[in-house]
Amino acid sequence: MAGDSFVIEGGHRLEGQVRTSGNKNATVHAMAATLLTPEDCYLENVPAIGDVRFMVEILRALGATVEHTSPSSLRINASRIHTLAAPSELATHLRGSFLVMGPLLARFGEAACCPPGGDIIGLRPLDVHLVGFQMLGADVSRDGEKYIARAKGLHGSRIFLDYPSVIGTQNLMLAATLAKGHTTLVNAASEPEITCLAQMLNQMGAQIAGAGTHTIEIDGVGELHGITYRIIPDRIEAGTLAIAAAITQGEVEVLEGVPRQLDALLWKLREAGVQIEERNGNLRVRRKGDLKAINAQAVPYPGLATDLQAPLAALLTQASGVSSIYERVFDNRLLYVGELRKLGAEMTNSGTTAIITGPTPLIGASVRAVDLRAGAALVLAALAAKGKSQISDIYHLDRGYEALDQKLRSLGAVVERV
Ligand code: EPU
Numbered sequence: 111m112a113g114d115s116f117v118i119e120g121g122h123r124l125e126g127q128v129r130t131s132g133n134k135n136a137t138v139h140a141m142a143a144t145l146l147t148p149e150d151c152y153l154e155n156v157p158a159i160g161d162v163r164f165m166v167e168i169l170r171a172l173g174a175t176v177e178h179t180s181p182s183s184l185r186i187n188a189s190r191i192h193t194l195a196a197p198s199e200l201a202t203h204l205r206g207s208f209l210v211m212g213p214l215l216a217r218f219g220e221a222a223c224c225p226p227g228g229d230i231i232g233l234r235p236l237d238v239h240l241v242g243f244q245m246l247g248a249d250v251s252r253d254g255e256k257y258i259a260r261a262k263g264l265h266g267s268r269i270f271l272d273y274p275s276v277i278g279t280q281n282l283m284l285a286a287t288l289a290k291g292h293t294t295l296v297n298a299a300s301e302p303e304i305t306c307l308a309q310m311l312n313q314m315g316a317q318i319a320g321a322g323t324h325t326i327e328i329d330g331v332g333e334l335h336g337i338t339y340r341i342i343p344d345r346i347e348a349g350t351l352a353i354a355a356a357i358t359q360g361e362v363e364v365l366e367g368v369p370r371q372l373d374a375l376l377w378k379l380r381e382a383g384v385q386i387e388e389r390n391g392n393l394r395v396r397r398k399g400d401l402k403a404i405n406a407q408a409v410p411y412p413g414l415a416t417d418l419q420a421p422l423a424a425l426l427t428q429a430s431g432v433s434s435i436y437e438r439v440f441d442n443r444l445l446y447v448g449e450l451r452k453l454g455a456e457m458t459n460s461g462t463t464a465i466i467t468g469p470t471p472l473i474g475a476s477v478r479a480v481d482l483r484a485g486a487a488l489v490l491a492a493l494a495a496k497g498k499s500q501i502s503d504i505y506h507l508d509r510g511y512e513a514l515d516q517k518l519r520s521l522g523a524v525v526e527r528v
Contacts, residue, residue, distance in 0.1 A: 115502045116515060119524035120474060120495035124360035126521045130348045130367060131157040131512040132182065132341035136303045138206035139280055140310055140339060141165045141186065145174070145213035146287060147314060148189035149336030156182050156341060160509035164203045168210065171197045195222035198255060202227035204509070208239065209277055212284030215248055215259045222258045231481060232441035238271050238278030245269045246282070246289050266291030266330055274299040274324065274410050280307055287316040289330040298326045301411040302345060302371045310339045345371040346417045347511060348393065350486050352376075353421045354518065355395040356384045357428060357494045362521055367393030374414040378406050378422065382429055403431030403468065409438050419464075420446045420487035426466045427455040428494060433466040446484035449477040453491050453499065474499040479506045489514065493523055500528075 132155035141162070144151040156162060158181060166176045166184070173192035179185050194214050201207035205228030214221035225236065240250045240257065246269075248261040266289050271278060279299040284307075286293035298304070300322050308321030314337045317329035343366040352372075355362035356379060369376060369388035376386050376393075383401045387394040403426065408416040416439035426433040427450065437443045447459035452475045456467040474497030479485025485507040492499035504527075507514055515525045 114504050114508075115500050115528050116489065116492075116504050117526045117528055118489065118492035118499050118501065120472070120492055120497065120499065122358065122493070122522050122524055124355050124358045124362050124493070124518070124521040124523060127363045127365060128351055128517050128521055129365040130343040130351070133303065133306070133344040134159055134161055134346070134510045135206065135276075136306045137162055137341050138165050138204065139209060139277070139303055139307045140341060141169060141184070142206065142209035142213055143284060143307060143310055143314070144186040145169070145172070145188045145191070145210060146217055146284065147334040147336055149187070151186045151336050152179065152338040153184045153186065154182065154338065154340040156184050157344065157512040158182070159512050160505065161204045161206065164200055165206065168196050168200045168207055171200060172210065172214075191218065194218055194220045195256060196224070198224040204228050205234065206277060208236065209281055209284065211239065211243070211257070211259060212281035215243060215261060216264055216285045216288035219262060220258070220260045222253070222256045224255045224257070231443040238273060238275040239281045242269050242271070242278065242282040243285060246285055246293070264289035266293040266328070268294045269296065271295060271297045276301050276303065279304055279326070283308065283311070283318065283326060283328060286328040286330060287311055287318070287334065288332075291330055293328040293330070295326040295328070296324070298324055299410060300324055302342065306342050310337065313337050313339065343368050346415060348372060349375045349415070349418045350421050350490070350511070351517070352379065352386070352393055352395045353425050353490055354493060354521070356397045356401075357425050357490050359397050360521070361394075361396040364393040364395065366391060369393050373412055375418050375422070378404055378414060382425070401425070401429035401469070403429045403433040405434045407436040407438055416440055416443060417483050419443070420483045421490055423447075423457070423464050423466060424450060424487040424490040427457070427468050427470055427472060427491065429466075429468045431468065433468065435464045435466070437462045445480045446487045449480060449484065449488055450491055452477050453488070453495050455491065471496065473497060476500045476502070479503045482506045482510045486511065489518075493518070
């Protein structure tokens with residue numbers, strides 16, 4: 111709910127097992143992909159989070175039927191699309207809303223959407239998407255707040271992406287799937303969410319090769335069919351839970367902790383002194399004793415995920431020495447530094463680099479979740495702080511973490527939603 115806060119009493123060691131939910135971003139991407147077919151699509155392992163609820167509303171506003179067949183499954187049918195413009199009041203809630211552009215353009219020859227919302231974490235341009243649509247044969251214009259793309263028929267093309275944007279790559283992949291001929295995306299993003307989307311599209315009848323590398327080859331097909339698809343586990347949630355274990359000197363097994371998608375984080379955690387075992391796709395995380403300072407940089411996959419740099423910074427407040435975190439993906443994603451300082455962290459923010467001196471005892475305080483991952487960093491710090499912390503604006507956390515308070519409580523944390 112909009113005005114909710116978490117009240118966390120820190121100092122409790124986390125112990126036990128917890129399961130990772132379905133991947134937030136992969137779910138939003140998959141929901142957009144269902145617009146490519148008039149047939150029923152069933153998505154499983156869908157997390158109950160705010161971003162999914164907004165995306166459900168967007169698809170319904172376009173004319174799709176969306177129903178929950180269970181709390182974690184959706185049936186989506188896009189056979190009766192009646193408008194090709196995403197409503198701005200919904201699209202401004204999440205970045206992934208712009209992903210309706212590629213499928214609508216490919217299937218109906220027209221699509222419109224305003225610059226999408228999401229966290230305020232720096233400039234988030236759309237040139238990769240828009241130039242790519244033009245390369246596929248679309249006219250792109252601006253009508254008031256909305257971008258409009260129109261095409262009499264898309265054709266394949268060789269497209270260099272100026273930056274390996276995640277949803278930029280996906281929008282072009284979605285559009286090229288139904289374009290005539292062959293498309294090559296050069297300098298494509300290689301995040302696991304790209305591979306997941308390509309896998310889903312191929313099961314729907316698309317011809318996509320190379321997803322997971324920086325060159326993706328797509329042979330356009332005439333149509334796609336319905337599918338039942340299980341969303342992959344959320345690597346960012348798994349990483350956040352692993353850090354929760356470490357910051358509380360606990361011992362936690364994260365089931366479906368996707369260690370093979372978390373190489374960079376696990377490498378850094380081990381370097382700092384956290385013990386990690388990987389078994390059958392699960393992660394066992396244990397911390398006994400002191401941590402040491404490390405340097406890390408957030409870069410595109412397989413480097414350290416930008417979505418995990420704020421949580422890692424929270425942990426490094428407990429490491430001995432001077433650590434640094436260099437954010438190289440977004441230009442304004444260190445807003446959490448000021449909030450962590452209110453809890454006693456000794457940190458500076460030079461714009462894109464956080465310098466952290468530790469270990470500092472953290473002390474409960476009132477702080478604000480300024481964005482989704484900043485909120486996660488505050489929750490983590492509060493778990494390790496002495497006394498009570500109140501974290502306001504947790505609607506940001508509810509947008510992206512399924513039942514985070516319940517999961518933490520199941521591990522022994524004292525967390526209340528007020
Ligand atoms: N960029 C461009 N031109 C573009 C698009 C992006 O220069 O046309 C630049 C951005 O300015 C930024 C960088 O590319 O500096 C990365 O942005 P990207 O487009 O890759 O991010 P995104 O696709 O908008 C997705 C996730 C983010 C995640 C990033 C990076 C979704 C819905 N969002 O965003 O998730 O941080 O990839 O991995 O998939 C989150 O979950 O907290 C979150 C913000």
